[in-house]
Amino acid sequence: MAIITYREALNQALREEMRRDPRVFLIGEEVGVYQGAYKVSQNLLEEFGPKRVVDTPISEAGFVGVGIGAAMVGLRPVVEMMTFNFAIVALDQIVNHAAKILYMSGGQFRVPMVIRGPGGPAVQLAAQHSQGMESYFYHVPGLKVVRPSTPRDAKGLLKSAIRDDNPVIFIESETLYGTKGEVPDDEYTIPLGVAEVKREGTDVTVIGWMGMLHRALEVAQDLEKEGISVEVVDPRTLRPMDTSTILESVKKTHHAVVLEAGAGFAGLGAEIATLITEGAFDYLDSPVVRVTGANAPMPYAKNLERAKVPDKARIIAGIKQALAV
Amino acid sequence: MDKKVMVDLLYQMLLIRRFEEKAAEMYAQGKIGGFLHLGVGMEASCVGAISVLRPDDYVIAGYREHGHCLVRGSDPRLAMAELFGRMDGLSKGKGGSMHFFDKERNFLGGTGIVGGQLPIGTGVGFAINYRGGDQVCLCFFGDGSVAQGVFHESLNMAALWKLPVLYICENNLYAMGTALSRTQSVTDIYKKAEAYGMPGEQVDGMDVLAVREAVTRAVERARREKIPTLIETRTYRFRGHSMRDPAAALYRTREEVEEWKKSDPIVQLWDRMSRDGTVSDAEYKEMDKEISQVMEEAVRFAEASPEPPLEELLTDVHV
Ligand SMILES: Cc1ncc(C[n+]2csc(CCOP(=O)(O)OP(=O)(O)O)c2C)c(N)n1
Ligand SMILES: [Mg+2]
Numbered sequence: 001m002a003i004i005t006y007r008e009a010l011n012q013a014l015r016e017e018m019r020r021d022p023r024v025f026l027i028g029e030e031v032g033v034y035q036g037a038y039k040v041s042q043n044l045l046e047e048f049g050p051k052r053v054v055d056t057p058i059s060e061a062g063f064v065g066v067g068i069g070a071a072m073v074g075l076r077p078v079v080e081m082m083t084f085n086f087a088i089v090a091l092d093q094i095v096n097h098a099a100k101i102l103y104m105s106g107g108q109f110r111v112p113m114v115i116r117g118p119g120g121p122a123v124q125l126a127a128q129h130s131q132g133m134e135s136y137f138y139h140v141p142g143l144k145v146v147r148p149s150t151p152r153d154a155k156g157l158l159k160s161a162i163r164d165d166n167p168v169i170f171i172e173s174e175t176l177y178g179t180k181g182e183v184p185d186d187e188y189t190i191p192l193g194v195a196e197v198k199r200e201g202t203d204v205t206v207i208g209w210m211g212m213l214h215r216a217l218e219v220a221q222d223l224e225k226e227g228i229s230v231e232v233v234d235p236r237t238l239r240p241m242d243t244s245t246i247l248e249s250v251k252k253t254h255h256a257v258v259l260e261a262g263a264g265f266a267g268l269g270a271e272i273a274t275l276i277t278e279g280a281f282d283y284l285d286s287p288v289v290r291v292t293g294a295n296a297p298m299p300y301a302k303n304l305e306r307a308k309v310p311d312k313a314r315i316i317a318g319i320k321q322a323l324a325v
Numbered sequence: 326m327d328k329k330v331m332v333d334l335l336y337q338m339l340l341i342r343r344f345e346e347k348a349a350e351m352y353a354q355g356k357i358g359g360f361l362h363l364g365v366g367m368e369a370s371c372v373g374a375i376s377v378l379r380p381d382d383y384v385i386a387g388y389r390e391h392g393h394c395l396v397r398g399s400d401p402r403l404a405m406a407e408l409f410g411r412m413d414g415l416s417k418g419k420g421g422s423m424h425f426f427d428k429e430r431n432f433l434g435g436t437g438i439v440g441g442q443l444p445i446g447t448g449v450g451f452a453i454n455y456r457g458g459d460q461v462c463l464c465f466f467g468d469g470s471v472a473q474g475v476f477h478e479s480l481n482m483a484a485l486w487k488l489p490v491l492y493i494c495e496n497n498l499y500a501m502g503t504a505l506s507r508t509q510s511v512t513d514i515y516k517k518a519e520a521y522g523m524p525g526e527q528v529d530g531m532d533v534l535a536v537r538e539a540v541t542r543a544v545e546r547a548r549r550e551k552i553p554t555l556i557e558t559r560t561y562r563f564r565g566h567s568m569r570d571p572a573a574a575l576y577r578t579r580e581e582v583e584e585w586k587k588s589d590p591i592v593q594l595w596d597r598m599s600r601d602g603t604v605s606d607a608e609y610k611e612m613d614k615e616i617s618q619v620m621e622e623a624v625r626f627a628e629a630s631p632e633p634p635l636e637e638l639l640t641d642v643h644v
Pocket of ligand 2: 497500501
């Protein structure tokens with residue numbers, strides 16, 4: 001197994017899929033000449049040329065729509081959002097078009113496209129550039145939403161997303177691009193809609209993704225010293241959600257804590273807590289605990305920013321609340 | 326032209342230049358975080374335009390807006406404190422570099438979303454007419470914004486409803502790493518005005534007097550006749566897109582940058598004034614010294630200002 005960065009893993013996935021299928025192309029702001037705002041598309045222009053690595057004007061609604069149209073008639077676009085914050089400009093195309101065309105056409109037209117790029121809390125980028133973006137999408141029937149937390153997941157899930165016949169929202173993370181991890185040498189894919197237990201434990205199930213997942217893994221290590229055994233579950237795909245892996249874990253540990261970096265109100269934490277309550281109520285020894293971001297936009301000031309997103313101390317407090325210790 | 330006006334234009338441009346340089350220095354020291362987009366080289370555009378306004382007029386801009394806010398009269402100390410993320414900042418440290426707002430000076434931001442300010446500036450024009458006033462709104466944006474739908478939607482509404490808005494496209498020829506010719510089918514931005522039935526004008530954005538003259542005319546038209554105008558100031562940023570693009574080497578040549586630096590707006594005006602005898606060397610040096618002190622004081626002020634108290638996280642979410 002090679003150890004590569006999250007960024008390289010995505011780059012490999014794009015390259016492999018573009019080699020495999022000539023219908024796959026990459027389109028977005030600064031993906032070509034500039035090699036990607038976050039260098040995910042490094043050297044792709046060189047290999048595939050401007051026909052398949054397409055630099056666009058700053059027209060998010062426009063080029064997402066271009067992706068949808070191209071997908072409807074047989075291409076397989078990967079649309080890069082420089083960051084997902086700008087996908088809000090294209091929300092109409094995504095929500096009212098990409099997500100619904102299959103349904104509205106009675107199954108005649110598929111929209112096999114991936115919209116990918118970084119999203120989620122970044123570092124001191126303030127309210128418009130630093131926010132949990134998944135919640136804008138996972139509510140919408142017709143979209144799949146992926147949140148890959150490790151290089152291995154990023155590569156395997158992106159390859160599956162590109163091969164999927166539905167519009168897939170694939171949200172990466174600025175703060176994870178430079179992180180490293182093991183990635184299989186041979187070709188592989190990871191199916192959408194399958195969660196992974198990232199760490200086994202027996203006392204409490206913690207569910208989280210992206211930055212929160214990594215924080216949870218650190219916390220799990222810390223709490224081991226206190227004799228608390230934490231199981232950490234990474235949903236990987238937020239929609240469709242792999243509820244059975246989550247429920248299985250909760251049935252084993254009898255306690256659940258859901259982490260969410262974004263604002264907690266009406267967030268995915270609420271949905272997961274409900275799924276657990278509906279599916280494993282009899283197994284629970286205590287109510288499901290949510291540890292979420294504050295219900296406020298992201299502030300610029302460092303100290304406020306630190307307070308906005310759950311830190312290790314708040315995660316530990318949430319776990320101890322669930323365990324009543 | 327009135328000597329006092331010329332001296333003021335020079336002062337404003339130099340103030341912005343030194344503010345931006347100080348900000349870069351503070352960023353390098355880790356005192357400022359996040360995205361920091363500087364307007365070094367582009368000072369003539371905002372100074373020439375905003376210097377025309379009355380205090381009750383309005384200004385709105387994007388994320389490269391430090392200069393616009395400062396010419397509007399905002400206190401450099403509060404601006405620096407905002408960059409430091411401190412409580413005495415323009416926005417209590419909650420906005421940062423991309424989100425300067427100053428209500429007292431009718432400065433409406435400060436948006437980080439390319440093109441976001443265009444319909445909002447249009448709405449300000451709508452409100453001016455609604456209240457029966459004769460103010461104007463200056464709406465600044467980069468060449469990149471022209472590719473957004475809202476640019477076209479805004480110009481159409483403004484012309485249709487006769488709104489007193491000046492759309493000022495600060496065309497520095499690049500949107501991040503993308504040259505204008507790679508993103509616009511028609512690269513003379515001012516020509517797009519014609520499609521909406523409003524006057525369009527291109528002006529040398531490195532010449533503060535030329536900008537001032539064009540904007541003066543357009544402001545008069547907007548005040549008296551409610552005619553919006555699209556003005557394209559041709560300008561250039563001497564530095565990278567942001568502090569994270571220091572070299573700016575992937576998309577433009579060093580020769581090109583050096584060529585543009587020859588028309589540095591501050592040097593140009595200063596040359597002209599010293600030739601005319603409007604300002605002596607000694608006076609210029611004195612001015613620069615005074616401005617440097619303003620910046621030192623701004624940094625001292627920002628350092629001394631406290632971090633926002635934690636309650637601030639949840640205030641201003643709702644009124
Ligand atoms: C809607 C949106 N898309 C993309 C971005 C990322 N972005 C920030 S600045 C920029 C370039 C804008 O260039 P231009 O409008 O010419 O202004 P300049 O930076 O040259 O002043 C881009 C693509 C953004 N902030 N908002
Ligand atoms: Mg530009």
